[in-house]
Amino acid sequence: MARGGRGGQGLARVAVVVRAGAAPLGWLGVCAAGVGVLVPGLTGRPVGVLAGAALFVATAAVVAVSRRRRYTALARGAARAGRNDVLQDRAVSVRVWRRGHRWWLLLAFAAALGSAFAVPAAGGLLLAGAGAGLRLKAAWLGRLERAADALLWVRVDWLDGRGGRPAGTAVRAWRSTGIAAGDAAPGGARRRTAALVRH
Template sequence: MPAQTCSPRPALSERGIGGYTGAALFVVCAAVVALVRRRKYTEWADRAARAGKFDFLQDRAVTLRNWRRANRWWLLAAFLVAVGSSFALPGAGGPALAGVGVGLWLKAAWLGRRERRDDALLWVRTDWAGTGHPVGKKVKGYRTTGTAAGDAVPGGARRRR
């Protein structure tokens, strides 16, 4: 009779299943996040008005910081769900969260390419963004400035000096 090794089973399913599920979730999450609301952004960019003298424009880094502060409990819950899912499907939750991050990066790169093509930076007015919701119900559209208007470059990155 062959000797059997006694290894503890780490989860409800095998690691291979979790790995394949994680890879599929990565691709699906990245695609969904990258493509969601793209039509809304395109419409806003097409009908964007030139920023007026009294418009308060907010840097994307500030908007992102405000969004993170407003949604930190949701981000913590997503992290805990990813950790908790490792008991059922090891290696599936982390790639899903990574897919969301890649999708957001792809969306930002797409907006940056559009800004370069149009040679205009897209902004959301501070009073419309509120507490860090750059595409919330209060936001009515984008404002534009030229690329030489400030210290930002297309895509929202800081201008290197």
Template sequence: MGRGGQSLARVAVIVRAGAVPLWWLGVLAAALGVLLPGLTGRRIGVYAGAALFVVCAAAVALVRRGRYTAWAARAERAGTYDFLQDRAVTARNWRRAHRWWLLAAFLAAVASSLALPAAGGLALAGAGAGLWLKAGWLGRRERRDDQLLWVRTDWAGTGTPVGKRVKGYRATGVGAGDAAPGGSRR
């Protein structure tokens, strides 16, 4: 990467990378949880899970929006020698870095079904839905501003694109990279 170029990953792809595994692990945990009668019974567990789904989806979708907006407003133009990381590589890196957390969350959701059947799984699925909604919000913002948002991979690491180490975003035109606005495939 000569001449001072940096490796950049799409912000929306990092956000969206966790949506699919959280959603499917949550649905699987909820399905397994329904098979167990639990302490409170299936009906109460499913109603509590539905409420948790809505609360988790809304909380995950709305948290840190101000930080995303502030970094997007101050985004500088990406340099000529910057390397734009592939969508599949970004998603794979995020999932590999978080696989043990995903497994622990899945096991906790299944174990919580002993008390409230399906509630933990639906909460996990709600977190995945919230990430998908946040990626969609970022995509609408990218279309409106006519620029894609990128973050340096060494700043984002394997965590969040608005973490403590992040010092700014870079921007490119909407034709750059292999992901559409919002992080989905082109």
């Protein structure tokens, strides 16, 4: 959904969009690494696993800290969401992201499997590191939200067609709501309370 009624905008949670790729990347990476470790490869299994472990840590760190300055600036400048704005459900935001990235995820999984013939498990652990980095970035966003006592949202029509890049060049500003708005907790995880409050 791109627009709400009476001039309102459809808004997706920033942390949910960031977090949406964490699980598929993590699981695909673990599967690719598990299959890849069965292949001797050119470097041998021990070298491949050690290289993969280093790639996991490095990738997770890079993904977790990338564009933090841009995220922080957008968070500081977030304007209050309007009464007519429509908050997109967490499940919808996740589904849009995963549907839009499904072919990219499959290609990345295939590449990780193929790389095992050269460096066993390394490609899979790189993918898993990317998933871990996204989860760490979402957790960092959750800390920003708790510190500001406000949840951060991005206009759906400013996201690209795949539902990603909440801090991309098309995004001019974020919006904010109270901490109880929507159905996702700070950081984008599923809210555990049964009663959900709009903003």
